[in-house]
Amino acid sequence: xxxxxxxxxxxxxxxxxxxxxxxxxxxxxxxxxxxxxxxxxxxxxxxxxxxxxxxxxxxxxxxxxxxxxxxxxxxxxxxxxxxxxxxxxxxxxxxxxxxxxxxxxxxxxxxxxxxxxxxxxxxxxxxxxxxxxxxxxxxxxxxxxxxxxxxxxxxxxxxxxxxxxxxxxxxxxxxxxxxxxxxxxxxxxxxxxxxxxxxxxxxxxxxxxxxxxxxxxxxxxxxxxxxxxxxxxxxxxxxxxxxxxxxxxxxxxxxxxxxxxxxxxx
Amino acid sequence: xxxxxxxxxxxxxxxxxxxxxxxxxxxxxxxxxxxxxxxxxxxxxxxxxxxxxxxxxxxxxxxxxxxxxxxxxxxxxxxxxxxxxxxxxxxxxxxxxxxxxxxxxxxxxxxxxxxxxxxxxxxxxxxxxxxxxxxxxxxxxxxxxxxxxxxxxxxxxxxxxxxxxxxxxxxxxxxxxxxxxxxxxxxxxxxxxxxxxxxxxxxxxxxxxxxxxxxxxxxxxxxxxxxxxxxxxxxxxxxxxx
Numbered sequence: 001x002x003x004x005x006x007x008x009x010x011x012x013x014x015x016x017x018x019x020x021x022x023x024x025x026x027x028x029x030x031x032x033x034x035x036x037x038x039x040x041x042x043x044x045x046x047x048x049x050x051x052x053x054x055x056x057x058x059x060x061x062x063x064x065x066x067x068x069x070x071x072x073x074x075x076x077x078x079x080x081x082x083x084x085x086x087x088x089x090x091x092x093x094x095x096x097x098x099x100x101x102x103x104x105x106x107x108x109x110x111x112x113x114x115x116x117x118x119x120x121x122x123x124x125x126x127x128x129x130x131x132x133x134x135x136x137x138x139x140x141x142x143x144x145x146x147x148x149x150x151x152x153x154x155x156x157x158x159x160x161x162x163x164x165x166x167x168x169x170x171x172x173x174x175x176x177x178x179x180x181x182x183x184x185x186x187x188x189x190x191x192x193x194x195x196x197x198x199x200x201x202x203x204x205x206x207x208x209x210x211x212x213x214x215x216x217x218x219x220x221x222x223x224x225x226x227x228x229x230x231x232x233x234x235x236x237x238x239x240x241x242x243x244x245x246x247x248x249x250x251x252x253x254x255x256x257x258x259x260x261x262x263x264x265x266x
Numbered sequence: 267x268x269x270x271x272x273x274x275x276x277x278x279x280x281x282x283x284x285x286x287x288x289x290x291x292x293x294x295x296x297x298x299x300x301x302x303x304x305x306x307x308x309x310x311x312x313x314x315x316x317x318x319x320x321x322x323x324x325x326x327x328x329x330x331x332x333x334x335x336x337x338x339x340x341x342x343x344x345x346x347x348x349x350x351x352x353x354x355x356x357x358x359x360x361x362x363x364x365x366x367x368x369x370x371x372x373x374x375x376x377x378x379x380x381x382x383x384x385x386x387x388x389x390x391x392x393x394x395x396x397x398x399x400x401x402x403x404x405x406x407x408x409x410x411x412x413x414x415x416x417x418x419x420x421x422x423x424x425x426x427x428x429x430x431x432x433x434x435x436x437x438x439x440x441x442x443x444x445x446x447x448x449x450x451x452x453x454x455x456x457x458x459x460x461x462x463x464x465x466x467x468x469x470x471x472x473x474x475x476x477x478x479x480x481x482x483x484x485x486x487x488x489x490x491x492x493x494x495x496x497x498x499x500x501x502x503x504x505x506x507x508x
Contacts, residue, residue, distance in 0.1 A: 042393065043347055086386065135346075137346055142317075
């Protein structure tokens with residue numbers, strides 16, 4: 001968006017925010033409609049389609065076997081990849097992943113990894129030699145703001161959806177399938193700051209004029225598993241703590257939605 | 267054939283279809299907000315999204331044509347769309363399919379209306395189950411219409427092939443993997459000409475003629491589905507305006 005246009009847009013948004021309003025009519029702490037469709041791709045071990053407002057992402061899980069990293073011989077390997085494909089925005093270009101998609105994938109990865117959502121020790125087939133290698137691939141289909149939350153929710157739901165083949169002693173696939181060893185549901189919550197107001201679940205327009213962005217991933221007990229301040233700008237300590245407090249409450253709400261879906265599934 | 271498969275039973279194919287029968291096809295129009303035009307197609311087990319951007323200024327600038335817009339087609343498959351994970355990013359196969367897709371769609375478009383511009387077609391295969399290029403072309407043509415790109419006609423597409431020495435329409439995964447020939451086609455119904463033609467396998471001249479005829483028939487059925495999808499979209503929008 002041109003800078004002149006976004007200055008005008010920002011003035012308009014700031015004047016709305018003075019009255020606690022947002023351009024699309026939401027309150028500051030409101031989320032757009034959240035839609036979660038689990039298990040939409042049967043070629044994937046697990047999959048999930050998430051829609052937050054008009055933002056649409058699809059995550060898929062694939063599972064292979066391989067050698068563990070030398071420093072973690074007793075753990076499976078987990079890789080998260082995100083693609084900002086040209087389909088999703090006129091500003092995304094084809095080619096190898098760039099800064100934004102790498103940041104997105106790494107923030108989602110940390111939330112899942114650090115919360116202990118996956119029991120990596122159960123992914124070992126033969127210690128130091130053969131382990132499961134999990135890939136979570138996130139496809140951004142339509143970018144209308146807040147990719148972090150959409151991608152994070154899609155990724156964890158796809159992992160809960162995943163069924164992997166049971167292996168025999170030689171590591172060959174058998175017909176039997178088991179769910180992944182999942183233990184926790186990390187949920188990322190993203191806020192942006194515009195003229196000292198904190199807005200949850202930013203839209204595309206809000207992201208294009210924001211001063212700064214922060215993502216807080218909480219886990220089931222309410223502890224924080226990952227955080228990321230994004231873009232330029234800065235936050236006060238009080239603002240950070242306020243966002244964490246809100247993220248815990250909001251994270252719990254989304255966790256209970258997910259829990260309900262997972263219990264139907266498993 | 268490295269696998270002993272019984273392709274026909276009581277005259278029906280493995281999935282119960284007749285030789286001249288398409289799989290189930292469903293097209294949705296206008297599924298994305300950011301894109302200028304978009305579509306989603308389910309064709310058998312294929313799930314494919316298509317987004318169109320443009321016309322807008324072509325870049326890099328050396329690609330600009332002074333008398334017409336260029337058409338860029340990108341075909342990409344999600345890493346989780348197939349049984350064994352596909353490495354993300356461009357592949358030689360994807361690049362070739364993008365190129366033949368462009369060749370299939372361009373003859374139907376009035377690109378001379380937009381000098382120095384580009385129209386971009388993005389095809390994303392989320393789940394693959396044989397015949398993705400044809401499904402992609404059929405979806406892309408509808409997305410181009412949804413984007414308001416002037417066109418002479420829609421471009422339907424579908425494959426014919428040979429299994430067990432018989433010519434069949436719209437190969438399934440097993441037929442594609444273990445059959446004798448695959449002939450993906452796109453057809454311009456008003457011009458009565460083919461704009462996509464690829465083939466691999468083994469066909470006699472007579473079999474090719476039969477396959478082209480059957481493929482054309484399949485394309486004309488896809489054409490009706492494309493038109494219905496567009497009608498459904500725009501008739502509904504009219505209703506909601508009242």
